[in-house]
Amino acid sequence: MLEVARADAALYAPVRDAAEKALAAVAGVEKAQVVLTTAEAAPAPGTVRVSKGARVAADPAAQPAAMPPAERLEHVRRVIAVASGKGGVGKSTVSVNLACAFAALGLRTGLLDADIYGPSAPRMLGVDEQPKFEDGKLTPLEAWGLKVMSIGFIVDEGSPMIWRGPMASSAVRQMIQDVRWGSEEEPLDVLVVDLPPGTGDIHLTLVQKLAVDGVVIVSTPQEIALIDARRASAMFGKMNPPVPILGVVENMAWFADPATGARIPIFGEGGARREAERLEVPFLGEVPIDIALRAGSDEGRPVTAASPDSASAKIFLAMARELAG
Numbered sequence: 092m093l094e095v096a097r098a099d100a101a102l103y104a105p106v107r108d109a110a111e112k113a114l115a116a117v118a119g120v121e122k123a124q125v126v127l128t129t130a131e132a133a134p135a136p137g138t139v140r141v142s143k144g145a146r147v148a149a150d151p152a153a154q155p156a157a158m159p160p161a162e163r164l165e166h167v168r169r170v171i172a173v174a175s176g177k178g179g180v181g182k183s184t185v186s187v188n189l190a191c192a193f194a195a196l197g198l199r200t201g202l203l204d205a206d207i208y209g210p211s212a213p214r215m216l217g218v219d220e221q222p223k224f225e226d227g228k229l230t231p232l233e234a235w236g237l238k239v240m241s242i243g244f245i246v247d248e249g250s251p252m253i254w255r256g257p258m259a260s261s262a263v264r265q266m267i268q269d270v271r272w273g274s275e276e277e278p279l280d281v282l283v284v285d286l287p288p289g290t291g292d293i294h295l296t297l298v299q300k301l302a303v304d305g306v307v308i309v310s311t312p313q314e315i316a317l318i319d320a321r322r323a324s325a326m327f328g329k330m331n332p333p334v335p336i337l338g339v340v341e342n343m344a345w346f347a348d349p350a351t352g353a354r355i356p357i358f359g360e361g362g363a364r365r366e367a368e369r370l371e372v373p374f375l376g377e378v379p380i381d382i383a384l385r386a387g388s389d390e391g392r393p394v395t396a397a398s399p400d401s402a403s404a405k406i407f408l409a410m411a412r413e414l415a416g
Contacts, residue, residue: 161302166273167201169281170301171337171414174327175309176319178288181342182309183211184388185378186285188404189307191395192411194236198280201231201238201272205297206287207259208252210243217391220244228271235396238279240270256292263293267301281415288319290326298330305337307375307414312341312362320363324370337375337414339367344377354379375410378403 164170173189175182186202193200204212213219216234222244223230231238242262246252252259273279284303287293297303306327310320320339327334341363345354357380367374378384384403387394395404 161299163302164267164272164282166275166278167282168278170284170303171281172284172286172297172303172306172334173309174286174294174306174323175288175316176290176321176323177310177316178209180309180311180316181378182288183215183285184384185307185309185340185342185407186283187212187215187388187393188384188395188407189411189414190237190283191235191393192404192407193281193283193415195395195399195408196411196415198415199238199273199277200236201240201279201282203266203270203282203284204239204241204243205263205266205284205293207242207254207262207293208287210241211388212239212241212285213243214248214391215388215393218244222270225271227269229266229269230271235393238272240266242266260292260296263296264300267297290322294326298327298334303334305335307337307340308366309340309342310363310366311343312356312359314359314362316358317362317366320366336370336372338373338410339363339370340375340378340410342378343380346380373413375413376406378406 173182173186183204183206186204190200190202202212202216204210216237216239218232218234218239220232222232222240229240231240232244233239242252254262272282284297284301286297306323308320308324310316324336327336341361343358344363345356345360347353348355364374364377379402381394381403383398383401384394387397394401395407398404399408
């Protein structure tokens with residue numbers, strides 16, 4: 092069934108006819124009939140709007156089932172997720188360096204790399220080992236003062252993760268539930284979760300299984316990245332209960348002219364700050380395009396831990412202080 096606005100019904104007649112022909116051509120189909128209906132009322136629950144005029148009725152069987160309340164991780168005091176909506180905006184760079192900044196403040200810190208299809212933590216932290224499985228639990232690896240878990244520790248760096256949603260979600264559940272993050276004597280003060288881009292299965296699984304205290308949204312200044320950042324923010328607001336947005340980070344905010352030191356806003360200027368104002372959440376800071384920051388990530392030497400006096404490290408430390416406060 093395809094629902095359209097009454098005034099646009101005639102425009103969709105060719106779509107109806109084409110759908111009927113396509114269905115009739117399927118082997119075993121004796122008769123095909125596509126009904127074009129109009130609807131002026133608000134869309135029913137589960138209906139997905141696909142354009143300004145048309146809506147596709149969602150399959151009730153595909154709707155997520157009711158889930159029990161998310162549980163807090165044992166021996167973990169606080170969980171902060173880092174999300175972006177869009178890939179390529181530096182979310183993993185922010186996650187790793189923010190975790191290192193928490194550790195630099197004296198907090199026991201863990202990093203969960205939940206980006207199943209594109210794990211970055213092993214490379215960014217310079218770790219190339221396999222976690223041990225003892226007494227029914229995985230022991231996270233340690234690097235730069237962090238406890239770290241990533242699917243990248245288990246698969247080769249160049250191997251593609253050709254998994255459907257349920258398998259990826261299962262892997263996330265195991266990294267949440269089957270890891271010994273802390274102990275009664277030494278609980279984690281904060282666990283930073285690096286989420287994948289998008290708003291799909293892994294995000295739902297994480298929030299349904301793990302009580303998240305808040306989310307940091309990362310975006311570049313340009314509008315094309317902010318569109319997806321808004322989607323990510325809206326997704327967390329629709330969770331039950333909603334997950335609070337702790338703040339917005341503007342990454343790749345500017346580049347310093349090598350000759351004059353002047354700021355060059357390659358991707359625009361101030362977009363993430365304005366988005367934070369719109370969401371009425373803190374603007375956590377601007378991270379410039381920094382060669383040392385990029386090189387440190389490639390070399391497994393996160394700048395916040397390896398060069399704590401650098402300009403970029405001080406930015407992440409300021410963010411961590413605000414979030415820790």
